[in-house]
Amino acid sequence: MPGRSRVAGYGRKLLLCLQQRNFGRRVSNYPFSYKISWPVRFLKPSLGGAKGFMPAHGEFLPVVGKGVRLAFVGDISAEANRRAPICDADLAALLASADLIVGNCESPVVRQPSARLGTRIGTHHAMTREFLSAALEATGIARDRLVLSLANNHVLDQGVEGYEETRATLDALGIATVGTDTIIARMAVGPLTIGLVAFTQWRNAGAADFSGRVAMVEDFFAASRGGLQGVTDIDLVCAVPHWDWEFRHFPRPQTRVWARRLAGLGVGLVAGHHAHVVQPVERIGETLVAYGLGDFLGTAFVRQPWPGRIGAVLVVDVSADHSTRGRVASYRMVPFMRLREGDREHLVPLAKVAGRLGAKARERWAVVYGAGQSSLTN
Structure with a gap:
């Protein structure tokens, strides 16, 4: 637990975050119990919940011919960084080896923030x-x-x-986006065609503002009531949901219900965000579900408690062989930690984090993933 002065500083900022979540107004869609538990769970993420999930890595079938490597990263934000991060060379090499990388853009990309006060104090990203x-x-x-x-x-x-500036800027940078509608986006990745769809359970603004701009979970399931649309000739459909409650290491029952629904619809791979801590992996039939990858770049405060600074890169090898085309051949949850280095973060593989901090972080990882460990070397 942080020191007393640090807790006092957190308390002031956490109060502002509660205000951002419209504690007194029915604008956002967070339940009351979620709102009042947020500060406690930020300081001490919960380890409560169902156990018995998958280990941090697994192999389901051999890849005889050429396969495709997908990498999924967590939430991306500048909130904990004044400058661009430093990244360990091994971690950067792992990301560079992927044929496609998918992440969550947790902050609008703008020249100048319009919500100046909220942005300054960290309630608006x-x-x-x-x-x-x-x-x-x-x-x-x-x-x-x-x-x-x-x-x-x-x-x-x-x-x-x-929002409009963000879309235009990402387009100008040549970065593809998903999540603005429920249509499955088709991506040619090596010899395979990958389908991507994204939706969110939560919103910080009114429903009218999100409507027609951002796919909500209810939008997605309503649109797919008769089955997934437009998936002809797609080898693997991947879903990127923004779901569950923040700072809980194990998914809530409703989240797992949605995961089963996605599997029933034929989604073969699910990589979730929003919890800001790592969450476990589950296999439902042939569908691989990684419930939460944590943050890739810090989305909370500069001095965030250590459990929230553990993240993961989900690396998935997909078969392109004729008999198993589009099936997940293997996966690895590769752990890293975001360490402070002045006014920016340093992304370091968990195995390289020294001292008591490294020991605590690896112990937490072992609790979430059981005996299954993963690193850049296995």
Whole structure:
């Protein structure tokens, strides 16, 4: 638990975050119990919940011919960074090895924030085009191999104008986006065609503002009531949901119900966001579900408690062989930690984090993933 003075500082900021979640107004869609538990769980993420999930890595079938490698990263924001992060060379090399990388754009990309006070105190997110470009370069992520989801609660933090500017800026950078509707986007990735769809359970603004701009979970399931549309000749459908409650290491029952519904619809791979801590992996039939990847770049405060600074890169190898085309052949949850280095973060593989902090973080990882460990070397 942080020291007393740090807790006092957190308390002031957490109060502002509660205000951002419209504690007294029916604008956002967070339940009351979620709102009042948020500060406690931010300081001490919950380990309560169902156990018995998958280990941190697994192999389901051999890849005889050429396969495709997908990498999924967590929430991306500039909130904990004044400058672009530093990234360990091994982690950057892993990301560079992927044929396609998918992440969640947790901050609007704008020249100047319109919600100036909220942005200054951290309740409204924003990042510049320059920061995002430098962060991608530092982490080995090529723009032409990147897809960012805009289906999240913060995407309208800078208003409708900021949302439109974000879409235009990402398009100008050559970065593909999903999550603005329920249509499955088709991506040619090596010899395979990958389908991507994203939606969010949560919103920080009114329903009218999100409507027609951001796919909500109810939109997606309503649109797919008769089955997934437009999936002909798609080898693997991947869903990127922004779901569950923040700072809980294990998914809530409703989240797992949605995961089963996605599997029933034929989605073969699910990579979730929003919890800001790592969450476990489950296999439902042939569908691989990674409930939460944590943050890729810090979305909360600069001095966030250590459990929230553990993240994961989900690396998935997909078969392109004739008999198993489009099936997940293997997966790895590769853990890293975001360490402070002045006014920016340093992304370091968990195995390289020294001292008591590293020991605590690896112990937490083992609790979430059981005996299954994963690193850049296995």
